[in-house]
Amino acid sequence: MQDFEVAIIGGGIVGACVFSELTRKGVSAVLLEGASDVSNGSTKANSGIVHAGYDPLPNTLKARFNIRGNQLYPAMCARLKVDILQCGTLVVANANDRAGLETLYNRGLQNGVQGMRIIERDELHQMEPNLADNIDIGLFAPTGAVISPYLVCIALCEEGVVNGGTVFTNFFVDRIEKSGEKYKIFARADTTQQENLASGGMHSTTKNDSTMHIKNAENCEKMQKNNENCCVTAKYIVNCAGVGANAINALVGAPQVPISYVKGEYLLLDKSQKGFVNRPIFPLPTKMGKGILALPTLHGNIMLGPTAQPCEADDTTVDDEGIKAIKSKVVLSVKQPNYKKVIKLFAGVRVISGDDFVIEHMPNTHYFYTAGICSPGLTAAPAIAEYLVDEMAKDGLTFKPHEVVSRKPYVCTADMSKKALKELIKQNSAYGKIVCRCEKITEGEILDAINSPLHPTDVDAIKRRVRPTMGRCQGGFCLSKVIKILSDFYNIPPENVQLNGKNSEILTK
Ligand SMILES: Cc1cc2nc3c(=O)[nH]c(=O)nc-3n(C[C@H](O)[C@H](O)[C@H](O)COP(=O)(O)OP(=O)(O)OC[C@H]3O[C@@H](n4cnc5c(N)ncnc54)[C@H](O)[C@@H]3O)c2cc1C
Known part of the structure; x- marks a missing residue:
């Protein structure tokens, strides 16, 4: 059994940001991820946009952490040595919708978004030659950007490991007990069992591992033979489990948060379509969300989507209805894309709780939880982590300053x-x-x-x-x-x- 100061449950972008923030401050931290790799939930299937921050309603957590997260991203990407495409974002409309665009602009001003401007037809069509003909005006936000969400998440976890943290993958938390000052956190047996599979068996990576290590898997096997489950102990827990947030809350007696799930389907076009749009192009948002976009990915593909369909927590299928919805709506903003160049369909699940994020500290405990981290959660994650770590410090967590070690970028x-x-x-x-x-x-x-530090399998x-x-x-x-x-x-x-x-x-x- 290994002991840590903080256990973070969930290796999506929020958990990865918390892990990185803590390990850079010298805190002994473990990240527990139920899947075989980090970045396997909502974090791997989204638009990858670092939103400027004009969309969330003022005075919400979404607005506050969106703005701060957007400010943190450029330096964070530079530190992690991962690319960020600082291309800005564009919301487009026809002349009849000018009032709607101005509402968005004013909301952006209220939230503190820098540098926005409303652009008229000629300049707009010069910036984006493939806009639909009926588009007359646009709201340009230069601080919007595009990243590779999974690569940023992986890089944060790698940084955490080279700075002394530990990551356990295949560690699906299903039991938590209180033992004095500590939490004992158990993994579901079938996720940790060692099998003759690269990705089977609990997989631990720590700073001192220089080769692939299914460390603890043998220990796990022994424990399971004795009918025990694998377990770590920690004084603090941060629940960053995305779709699993309520299940983890239930294990410690924290409140159940009302949650719904909304699927977002995408079509991905190959790199021959690079330049079809130069930045994310949004229609005017509605109550249903930000609408169907056309956007460039960091690696030069074009992405169309996402839809917004109520779904089950684990539903990442793409169906005909979704494809039709994308095709019929994307042309409201841009010219007809070349669908012969579609190379992939995929979907991600938004975890929604009312109109705002839920970020709480359970009173009289060292248990912190996040829930309903839907869009702009990718953007907000570094700011959510900054906030959570501050709150933990107020709750007695101490830091041990040290020189931060940089992660090594991948050769390309x-x-x-x-x-x-x-x-x-x-x-x-x-x-x-x-x-x-x-x-x-x-x-x-x-x-x-x-x-590389997490030894993907x-x-x-x-x-x-x-x-x-x-x-x-x-x-x-x-x-x-x-x-x-x-x-x-x-x-x-x-x-x-x-x-x-x-x-x-x-x-x-
Ligand atoms: C279609 C779509 C488009 C989006 N576009 C954007 C965008 O452009 N910009 C933006 O800012 N935001 C966007 N978002 C939102 C963003 O993707 C999410 O807010 C963010 O990824 C949430 O991260 P997370 O870490 O909370 O959750 P997740 O990434 O889901 O991570 C949670 C992790 O917890 C793990 N887990 C769950 N239960 C357990 C357990 N019991 N034990 C151990 N591990 C467990 C899961 O395996 C998972 O890896 C979009 C979302 C979707 C779905």
Whole structure:
């Protein structure tokens, strides 16, 4: 059993920000994630927009943390050595909707958004040549930006690990007991059992791990033989479990928060469509949400969506109705996209609690919880973490200042000069072996990803880090090669390599 000062439950963007904030302050912290990798919930399937902050109603937590989060992102991305596309965002409308656009502008002023301006037709169509013909005016917010949400989340967790924190994946919390001053936090047995699978078995990464480590898995096995579950102890808990927030609250007797789930479906177009739009293009928002957007991703694809459909917590399917909704609504803002270039459909689930975020400290305990962190939660996360850590300090948590260690960014051979790449290949020939032709990813980059601080174990975890299977062919050419690399590295049969966590084998015997 390992002891920590703080346990964070949930490795999405909110948990990752809290983990990074604490470990940079020298606090002994563990991040407990139920899935096989961090960033596997809402954080992996959203628009990736760092919102400027004109949308939330003034004096809400959403407005406060949106604005502060937006201010924190550029420096945070620089510190983490991950890219941010500082392209601004645009809400567009026709002349009849000028009043609606002005309401949004005034709300932005009230919230403290800097640099916004209303742009008229000629300039607007110059900025974005593929706007629909009937678009006359736009609200431009230069502080809006685009990031890769999963990469930022992973980078935050890596930073936490190189600064002394611990991450346990495959640790789905299902029991919490109070033992004196401490919480004992147990993992559901079936998530931690060691199997002959790369992503099976509780997986721990700490600063001192230099190779893949299914540490504690053996301990877990022993504990399970004795009918015990794996467990860590901590004085403080921060619940950042997204869809699982109420389940965790129930384990400690904290209140149940009214929650509903709303699915957002997307179409992703390949990189040949780069430039179709240069920044996120929103229609005027309605009570139903921000509407269907067209936007560039950080890596040069175009994304269309998201829809807003009430759903179950685990429903990430995309159906005909969703596709039709995207196609019929996106053309209200932009010209007809080239649907022959769609390479992927995906969906994410918004966790909604009324009109605002829920961020609470349960009285007379060291238990803190978040719930209903829907949009703009990605933007707000660094500010939510800053706030939570301040609240924990008021509750007695102490910091041990130390020099912060930087995380190492992933090598990207596609971005290198020919000369630099030649030099790299001389040092290690794996950087000369192309695995993914669409995204030009080499074996060396995939091995770097496997050896990175969280030691990802399955195909999608590698994809989120260095992008094989992300391109035009969606893995048609490279999937078998990625499976082989994982199988060789972890010394497991190829049919035991998983796509995304347990029971997601790709091959059969
Ligand atoms: C379609 C869509 C579009 C969006 N677009 C944007 C946008 O452009 N900009 C923006 O700012 N926001 C956006 N958002 C909102 C943003 O994605 C979320 O606010 C944010 O990802 C929430 O992060 P989280 O860490 O709270 O939750 P999650 O990312 O869901 O993380 C929670 C984690 O907890 C884990 N977990 C759950 N139960 C347990 C348990 N018992 N034990 C251990 N682990 C557990 C889960 O596996 C998961 O990894 C969008 C959301 C959606 C769905």
